[in-house]
Amino acid sequence: MHRSSEVKHVASYLNTRGCECFGQPCESHCPVLTDRTIHVQLKTFIKIRVKPDRTGVVTDGVKHSMNPFCEIAVEEAIKLKEKKLVKEVVAVSCGPQQVQETIRTALAMGADRGIHVEVSGKDYETLGPLQVSKIFAALAKKEQADLIILGKQAIDDDCNQTGQMIAALLDWPQGTFASEMTLEADKMKVVREVDGGLETIKIKLPAVVTADLRLNTPRYATLPNIMKAKKKKIANVKPADLGVDVCSRLEVLKVDEPPQRQAGVKVETVDDLVGKLKEAGRV
Amino acid sequence: MAASLRMLRQVCGSLSRSHAAVRRLCSRAAAEAHHDVIRPVFPPLQSFSEEESMMRDAVKKFAQERIAPFVSKMDEDSVMDADVISALFEQGLMGIEIGAEYGGTGSSFFSSILVIEELAKVDPSVSVLCDIQNTLINTLLMNLGTEEQKQLYLPRLASDTVGSFCLSESESGSDAFSLKTKAEKHKDYYIINGSKMWISNAEHAGVFLVMANAEPAAVSMCGVISDTELGFVHTMNDNYTDNCNSNYIGVYINAHLVCVCVCVCVFQMLGLAQGCFDHTVPYTRQRMQFGKRIFDFQGMQHQIAHVATQLEAARLLTYNAARLKEAGRSFIKEACMAKYFSAEVATLTTSKCIEWMGGVGFTKDYPIEKYYRDCKIGTIYEGTTNIQLSTMAKMIDQEYDG
Numbered sequence: 290m291h292r293s294s295e296v297k298h299v300a301s302y303l304n305t306r307g308c309e310c311f312g313q314p315c316e317s318h319c320p321v322l323t324d325r326t327i328h329v330q331l332k333t334f335i336k337i338r339v340k341p342d343r344t345g346v347v348t349d350g351v352k353h354s355m356n357p358f359c360e361i362a363v364e365e366a367i368k369l370k371e372k373k374l375v376k377e378v379v380a381v382s383c384g385p386q387q388v389q390e391t392i393r394t395a396l397a398m399g400a401d402r403g404i405h406v407e408v409s410g411k412d413y414e415t416l417g418p419l420q421v422s423k424i425f426a427a428l429a430k431k432e433q434a435d436l437i438i439l440g441k442q443a444i445d446d447d448c449n450q451t452g453q454m455i456a457a458l459l460d461w462p463q464g465t466f467a468s469e470m471t472l473e474a475d476k477m478k479v480v481r482e483v484d485g486g487l488e489t490i491k492i493k494l495p496a497v498v499t500a501d502l503r504l505n506t507p508r509y510a511t512l513p514n515i516m517k518a519k520k521k522k523i524a525n526v527k528p529a530d531l532g533v534d535v536c537s538r539l540e541v542l543k544v545d546e547p548p549q550r551q552a553g554v555k556v557e558t559v560d561d562l563v564g565k566l567k568e569a570g571r572v
Numbered sequence: 573m574a575a576s577l578r579m580l581r582q583v584c585g586s587l588s589r590s591h592a593a594v595r596r597l598c599s600r601a602a603a604e605a606h607h608d609v610i611r612p613v614f615p616p617l618q619s620f621s622e623e624e625s626m627m628r629d630a631v632k633k634f635a636q637e638r639i640a641p642f643v644s645k646m647d648e649d650s651v652m653d654a655d656v657i658s659a660l661f662e663q664g665l666m667g668i669e670i671g672a673e674y675g676g677t678g679s680s681f682f683s684s685i686l687v688i689e690e691l692a693k694v695d696p697s698v699s700v701l702c703d704i705q706n707t708l709i710n711t712l713l714m715n716l717g718t719e720e721q722k723q724l725y726l727p728r729l730a731s732d733t734v735g736s737f738c739l740s741e742s743e744s745g746s747d748a749f750s751l752k753t754k755a756e757k758h759k760d761y762y763i764i765n766g767s768k769m770w771i772s773n774a775e776h777a778g779v780f781l782v783m784a785n786a787e788p789a790a791v792s793m794c795g796v797i798s799d800t801e802l803g804f805v806h807t808m809n810d811n812y813t814d815n816c817n818s819n820y821i822g823v824y825i826n827a828h829l830v831c832v833c834v835c836v837c838v839f840q841m842l843g844l845a846q847g848c849f850d851h852t853v854p855y856t857r858q859r860m861q862f863g864k865r866i867f868d869f870q871g872m873q874h875q876i877a878h879v880a881t882q883l884e885a886a887r888l889l890t891y892n893a894a895r896l897k898e899a900g901r902s903f904i905k906e907a908c909m910a911k912y913f914s915a916e917v918a919t920l921t922t923s924k925c926i927e928w929m930g931g932v933g934f935t936k937d938y939p940i941e942k943y944y945r946d947c948k949i950g951t952i953y954e955g956t957t958n959i960q961l962s963t964m965a966k967m968i969d970q971e972y973d974g
Binding site for chain 2: 390
């Protein structure tokens, strides 16, 4: 289905603050291996460590890569472009210099150009969904975007707020947890994964959509595309240029590891169980 | 007593002199620092350009997701999965150095070897298929082929055709130049007669680079491109004729190009060893015996640290050889050293890894024993260890010529 182009471009927000694994400290799995488990074991599992001063987790020297949900968002944007439903895909990321690598990955997947919003040092440590959504709202106005697709949440903070906040700031409709999206005339049909099942909604463009796991399977950046990505442009912008104040309204008091799991206790009878629960003050 | 006192005084004297020397050195360094002497900072060998990092990360992910699941089945059936081969082409891994004008990826030598290394971490057999395509077939064609041949073959090699390299014969392995396959000029074409062994990628190839002797009087070798599509009749390991005279690359295959190939197979060994090590260490961290992780036993720790050191040394040797080649500097001796050492390290690493895994290391349920089997070829192909050592010795001899 052809669509000429009121939909000018799609901006995909990339979160680079995660590490490879899905947010949990993971070690290798049990030794009963099948091919599938071997495959899993090959992934780079990074143990998350809390900083000694308990203000956060150690991020120095930890390999950062594109948030998995954001990869899905980029893939969807590129698919729309391949179907000629959108004219241009712009990949955006906020953060320090290293973030450019992630933008390049999006370019290698097929995005047309990138925007790097430079935030570093203390500002980056306290950068959260509110600041990012303000940056995005400002950029959307500047670039005259018609559609913003993001990952539903970042796997490091699991906030699940940025997409929703952008929509609110811009007063745009939103389709979150999308597992399917179809452009129909000037409306986007979004199938959302909700607790009760699947909800289908139609939202008018311009709109914000957040990608869920089953929306698509992201493509690999092929080597020729990586080479082509080198020629694509990444513009540099500062939050101040967009009139955004990245000062955080939140103060992290402390960060702790989850408490060690205690060993369980075996009991013989149900009475014993009730007795033990009463002892522990649980009933 | 007096003699020993004298000696003591002498020793103290020399000590204090050396202390003074150290003090002078320190104060000079301080003075220099104070005067802002700018010294060049050389990056470590494990520094990569952005392009190289991106390539490596892309292939790492691809290898783990698209190739790893097939490894044990391919090994059992002794068949390279057709899907895996086409995935390699799709990703642009089979034409890494081929220019974009021929439909290739247009990247650098170092990028291609990083790709080989990442593939070898998952499956050394897939890695060698990619290696032969990129560094033997593509490199030879790009460096020695005519423009017409490049236009005809490079796009195919980059997109869907596997290449094969035919050099060794039953009577000529290390003594490659004693090959008996002849290319005899007859009117305006050549007749090739001979019989080859160890024809790499034979099962899957559509283009064969056949080494033959065109000038029996001289010691020479030339490559002939044999094309399965251009319709000539041939059977493997038998005499065959080729009527396509446009496909004759009549130049010498020299040591330089062979060393390029050597350089890359080194990375295969490196990737193999690293992949095997990466599979094993997590197991040792999790396997408990006598109430603690087997990693926590000092005997194990020392062995693991030793192997890790050897791996790192091999890596640095090979990266340096590759960078020397890219810089256009002489690299043959370093390439030989890297090949010899990496093959030894791969043998050591895989052997130790099986031991560390214990009984399970020995079984086919785990990938470790495949690495052990695969590593042996490293000391044999692309120049045996003995040949590497002799080459090194020859070059060392020349270095001291004065």
